[in-house]
Amino acid sequence: MSLRLHDTAARAVREFVPLEPGRAGVYVCGLTVQSQPHVGHVRSAVNFDVLRRWLLASGYQVDFIRNITDIDDKILLKSADQDRPWYNLAYEMSRELTRAYDALNVLPPTYEPAATGHVPEMLQLIEELVRDGHAYAAEDGSGDVYFDVLSWPAYGELSGQRVDDMEAAEDADPRGKRDPRDFALWKGRKDSEPATASWPSPWGPGRPGWHIECSAMAGKYLGPAFDIHGGGVDLRFPHHENEQAQSRAAGRPFASYWLHNAWITTAGEKMSKSLGNSLVVGEVLQRVRAIELRFYMVSAHYRSHVEFSFEALEEAAAGFRRVEGFLERALPVDSVVEEGAPRPSRNPGELPPAFVEAMDDDLGTPAAVGVLFDVVREGNRLLAAGEDVSALAGQVRAMLDVLGLDPADPAWGAAAGSDERLTSAVDVLVRGLLEQRAAARAAKDFAAADAIRDTLRTAGIAITDTPDGPTWELEQ
Known part of the structure; x- marks a missing residue:
C-alpha cells in the first residue's frame, strides 16, 4: 500500500513516509470555541477522521491530537457581549462541539x-525564541512579546509568499512592534480584560497568542517532529505559517506534511457567523440523519470547496439510503454490531482494489464512493437473480467502515439511526413549546411561560436562555 498525500508545503503529491515505521503522528487544529459549531466547522473534523481511519486501515498506529482554543480575543469579546465569564462560554461551546463530533x-x-x-x-x-534572538519583548510597556519575522529567512515558505508582499499582522497593537508583520507570541493583560484571562509570565501577566498555542501543544504530545499537520485552508496563512516558523526557529523540525481541507461555502462565501450564513449542526440534523450529513461531506474530496444546499444534501441522503437498502436486503437483521462486539475487519485486503487505489491517491473519496456504488449495483443485480451476495455485502461494509459510515456501527445507534430520528422528533416538539413560551413572554403572560418551562423540566428537559435564543438538553 502506497499512500500519497497532497502536501501544501511542497505544493505536490508526495508518498507518505512516516518518521517511525508503522506509526503516524497527526495534529489537527481544532476550533476556537466561541459559538455553536456549524456545518463548515465540522467538515475539517470529518475529513481528518477519514484520514485517520485510512491510516488505521493501512496498518498504522495513529497518535491523533486535535486541540481546542479556549482563550482568544473573540471569546473575550463574545463573552463580554453576553455578560458571562469567558471560561463559561468556552466550556459550553466546547461541550456543543463534542456533541456535534459525536x-x-x-x-x-x-x-x-x-x-x-x-x-x-x-x-x-x-x-x-527570545533567548535565540527570534522574539523580543515590546518596549512600550505593554507586556507583549513578538516573533521577529525578519530573523527567520524561511518565513513564507509554507504559504509560498515573500515577506515583502505580506500585510501587517493585525493580532496586537502595532506600536510595540519592530516590524508590522511581526506577530504576537504573548499578549500583556489590558485593563479592560478580566483578571481570570491572564497568567503570570516573565514579561508580566497576560495570555498566549493564538499561534504559539498549537506549536506548544503539538510538541507536548507528538514531540519536536511529527508526521502530519492538518486544518482548514483558511489556517494556512497566517496561522500555520507562523506555527512552522516559530517551531523551526526554536530548533523543532515540526510537521513533515501539511494537509488543508477546503471550505463549505454558502452563496460562494466561507460559511461563518459573521456573514450570517451559518448552518448550526443541530439544526441541519432536524432535516437529515447525521449519517447522511457525514456521507454528504465525505463524498466530496477534502480539498474541494463545497457549495452547501439542502437540495444537494437531500440528494446525497437519498443515495446513501440506496446503500442502506442493499445492506438490509443482503444481510440479516441481527448483523447490526452490538456494543462491545468485534468491529468489521479493517484489513485493506478485504477492500476492492479500486477503492484502495482511490483512497491511496490523496484520500480520493469521490472515486472511492464511486466504487462503493458500483459494488452496490452489482450486488442488487445478483440479488435480483437470487444469488448469494454476502461477499459483496462484506465489501460494502468494509468500505463504509473506512469512511465512518457503517450503519451497523454502534455510534449511529440501533437500527441505523433510529435514535437520531427519535432525538430529531423530540427536538421538533420541544422547539414548538419553546416558541409558545417565547410568545407568552412577549405578551407578558409570564404564568403561561413558566408553566411551559415547568412542563419541560418535569419531562427532564433543561432550558438555557442565551442571547441567540433558548437551547435545551436532557438533564443528567
Whole structure:
C-alpha cells in the first residue's frame, strides 16, 4: 500500500513516509470555541477522521491530537457581549462541539488538549525564541512579546509568499512592534480584560497568542517532529505559517506534511457567523440523519470547496439510503454490531482494489464512493437473480467502515439511526413549546411561560436562555 498525500508545503503529491515505521503522528487544529459549531466547522473534523481511519486501515498506529482554543480575543469579546465569564462560554461551546463530533461519528482523538491547560509549555517555547534572538519583548510597556519575522529567512515558505508582499499582522497593537508583520507570541493583560484571562509570565501577566498555542501543544504530545499537520485552508496563512516558523526557529523540525481541507461555502462565501450564513449542526440534523450529513461531506474530496444546499444534501441522503437498502436486503437483521462486539475487519485486503487505489491517491473519496456504488449495483443485480451476495455485502461494509459510515456501527445507534430520528422528533416538539413560551413572554403572560418551562423540566428537559435564543438538553 502506497499512500500519497497532497502536501501544501511542497505544493505536490508526495508518498507518505512516516518518521517511525508503522506509526503516524497527526495534529489537527481544532476550533476556537466561541459559538455553536456549524456545518463548515465540522467538515475539517470529518475529513481528518477519514484520514485517520485510512491510516488505521493501512496498518498504522495513529497518535491523533486535535486541540481546542479556549482563550482568544473573540471569546473575550463574545463573552463580554453576553455578560458571562469567558471560561463559561468556552466550556459550553466546547461541550456543543463534542456533541456535534459525536453525532457525526468522528472518532475521539488520542488526546484533545485545551490551550488554557498548556500555558507553561507556551512560555517555555517563547523564552527559547527570545533567548535565540527570534522574539523580543515590546518596549512600550505593554507586556507583549513578538516573533521577529525578519530573523527567520524561511518565513513564507509554507504559504509560498515573500515577506515583502505580506500585510501587517493585525493580532496586537502595532506600536510595540519592530516590524508590522511581526506577530504576537504573548499578549500583556489590558485593563479592560478580566483578571481570570491572564497568567503570570516573565514579561508580566497576560495570555498566549493564538499561534504559539498549537506549536506548544503539538510538541507536548507528538514531540519536536511529527508526521502530519492538518486544518482548514483558511489556517494556512497566517496561522500555520507562523506555527512552522516559530517551531523551526526554536530548533523543532515540526510537521513533515501539511494537509488543508477546503471550505463549505454558502452563496460562494466561507460559511461563518459573521456573514450570517451559518448552518448550526443541530439544526441541519432536524432535516437529515447525521449519517447522511457525514456521507454528504465525505463524498466530496477534502480539498474541494463545497457549495452547501439542502437540495444537494437531500440528494446525497437519498443515495446513501440506496446503500442502506442493499445492506438490509443482503444481510440479516441481527448483523447490526452490538456494543462491545468485534468491529468489521479493517484489513485493506478485504477492500476492492479500486477503492484502495482511490483512497491511496490523496484520500480520493469521490472515486472511492464511486466504487462503493458500483459494488452496490452489482450486488442488487445478483440479488435480483437470487444469488448469494454476502461477499459483496462484506465489501460494502468494509468500505463504509473506512469512511465512518457503517450503519451497523454502534455510534449511529440501533437500527441505523433510529435514535437520531427519535432525538430529531423530540427536538421538533420541544422547539414548538419553546416558541409558545417565547410568545407568552412577549405578551407578558409570564404564568403561561413558566408553566411551559415547568412542563419541560418535569419531562427532564433543561432550558438555557442565551442571547441567540433558548437551547435545551436532557438533564443528567
